[in-house]
Amino acid sequence: MYLFANATIYIGLALAIYSLLIMTLGISTKNQKLVNSGKGGVIALFVCAGLAMSSLFYLLGSSQFQYEYVRDYTSSELPVIYKLTALWAGNAGSLLLWTFFLTLYMMMITFSRKMNGNPMIPYIISILLANAVFFFFILGFVAKPFLLLDQIPTEGKGLNPMLQNPGMIIHPVTLYLGYVGLSVPFAFAMAALIMKNMDDFWIKMTRRWTIIAWLFLSLGNIFGGQWAYVELGWGGYWAWDPVENASFMPWLTATAFLHSVMIQERKNMLKVWNISLIIISYALTLFGTFLVRSGVLTSVHAFANSNLGLYFLIFMGIAVIMALYVLMSRYNLIKRSAGEFTSFASKESSFLINNLLLVGAAFAVFWGTIFPLVSEAVRGTKVTVGTPFFNKVEAPILLSMMFVMAVCPLLAWQRSTIKNLRENFLLPAIVAVIAMILMVVLGMTKAWAVIGYGVIALLLVTHYLEFYRGVKARRKMTKENPLLALYRLTVKNRRRYGGYLVHLGIACITMGIIGSQNYDVQTMKTIELGKSIEINNYRINYDKLDQKKEGINDIVYAQVTVFKDGKRLGSYEPEKVFYGHWDQPSSEVAIISSFKEDLYIVLSAWEDDGRATFIVKVNPMMSWLWIGSFMIVIGSLFAVWNGRYQNVTPRYTGVRREVF
Amino acid sequence: MKKFMVALLVLLVAVQWPFVRTEARQIDYKSPEFRAVASQFACTCGCGQDHFECDPNTCNLTKEFKKDLSDMMGKGMNKDQIRDYYVKIYGEEILTAPEKSGFSLAAWILPFAVLAAAAVGIFFIIRKWVKKKRDIETLSEPSGDEDGVESEILSSIIDEERKKYL
Structure with missing residues (x-):
């Protein structure tokens, strides 16, 4: 298994290099056979990444603790679903997932019916292959998922209990789909520039892919917020942590692109700006990964500190420099078609202001995120830039x-x-x-x-x-x-x-x-059994304190009865879970949700005499956050659904249909 | 004289009484007053939260810190005084947001300065484009009659086309 699993990575790297070279050669010699060979390489690459994923799933699922990754992130008592999802709990596994999604996207583009016969394909695939080479290299030489230990441990270290939550199963997957998804518009844009192909087709395709990436990025952030809300026992959902910021920045710039591209479609303007937005969005996904993996900033999300971040920084640098070079070398071509505006008071102008504010918001997040490093470099003091800063700076921009x-x-x-x-x-x-x-x-x-x-x-x-x-x-x-x-x-x-x-x-x-940030009410009280806590129009009766065992975990729970305006809402059990394989306990909160507000109850501590300390919050309008998120998903899917796309966009035959 | 001294003592105790009561009062660590003070300071236990959010039942560091804050509030110190006190000891690093003075002021100002500069830039760009369009329109302005007939024909064509897509 060890040989097989590692072979998938190294063969994958070899195939990625081969496909990239053969594809480039095919393009330069206009040889369709070579390009087809490269396309075959894409299939093989997808198979390699799929087999590597399956191998790791198998090793995790069957608790083979002789593998470092399995030992570090699972234990034998862990439910199977969390054993499997531990695949993206660590550096190597999550990068494997990233690589798999990249190869999946490559497959989808290479063999998409809409792209059939499109001469941009070899260029797009080459750019994505360059990404694949980087990721397979990382998996092969820096963050190895299939490392064997010298001694076989009897038990694994277990998965961080915070990650044992349904939200955590989906959050990284959607976020990575969003991150990787943004490399697709980047590849389209670069291919269009290299081919000097400035027609409408690529921008329509790019827009579609950007919406898909944007949707996944939105979902990633939403699931992350939802997970934080139910799992961390803090009652919040967004902390402006550097890693959250790292995923918010490309979201903002991709949103800006989705709007400004409409001006390009309508008026054939802002081409340079739109391509810049695509490059920035792509670069920001790599920058985010650099932040998470390098440990240069303090973050609750940070993976184990390693030199991995440095590789991402270098890769980002190369990608941005090359992209800027291509952009500059084609500058005259795309600048030539710049149009004009009829009036200040027009939709076009409002899109420009929209872009100004979105990119301004992204810059403010970027500046706040890196300011500790700037401050340390300039005057030797690493200041903290936290929630108060971001709330104050972002609120007026986002409200505008x-x-x-x-x-x-x-x-x-x-x-x-x-x-x-x-x-x-x-x-x-x-x-x-x-x-x-x-x-x-x-x-x-x-x-x-x-x-x-x-x-x-x-x-x-x-x-x-x-x-x-x-x-x-x-x-x-x-x-x-x-x-x-x-x-x-x-x-x-x-x-x-x-x-x-x-x-x-x-x-x-x-x-x-706005509701939850401005009108939340909370209290922290230690009360005796049988006593109650009153907050707003709620009364929480503390009825019982007990403990139970679930597998190797010990759970202490309080039974509380909640009344609103004197009317009984039900009985709830906020818990504190002590894990067999983890030092830190975690809180399982009780949430009573309505359209108006959430009542959020945390069992914080208890005494031998039965007294218990509760943190109780009333979070107004929290449900609207999740309703709005659902609407975003529906709206995005509605926008990209097949619809008229095929009818209005002719199959592209290309300006230089030598190879496709 | 003795009576006067006793009266003075009683008066002093009476004046001090609200403060003594305040100190003895248990401050709710989740109250808005406590939030205003505690959320200024970053907890360094690794939780990534401030001292208002960090749970004192799982973090000893914030437990002690909250107690100190509570004592200071009990003594009548306001949030700025408490902030100054800690900044003097630990420096700006203890705060959850940079100071609005010195080099740290750049953190607050730069985003808005960049935004303002970009807004001015966009204003001039739009003005340039609008002017360009007007210049073109002035050069190719058709006569009134032709314009009327043409627009009538155009609108009827558009109407026909529109019906096809409904």
């Missing part, structure tokens, strides 16, 4: 972004006249102002919250109007019933209405963030 998001749909392309503006914005503005006045009258005094909810009200009305006017215009022509008209309107304009659904999802998430 929400405002732009609210007004943009109602701005006309080309030029919005004063009459347009008045017709489109009078009603939403009035509703938003009334909503804000109502909030103040009802006792909301925090300015940021009132402004934030006011902007959300504006956004909801403008988006409602977009749907309403679309349906109305359609019905005028077709006389359909409203629901059918709505259905057909959205299905015929998937990208547009899918995008609006995503906007509404973001609005829901923002509602949750």
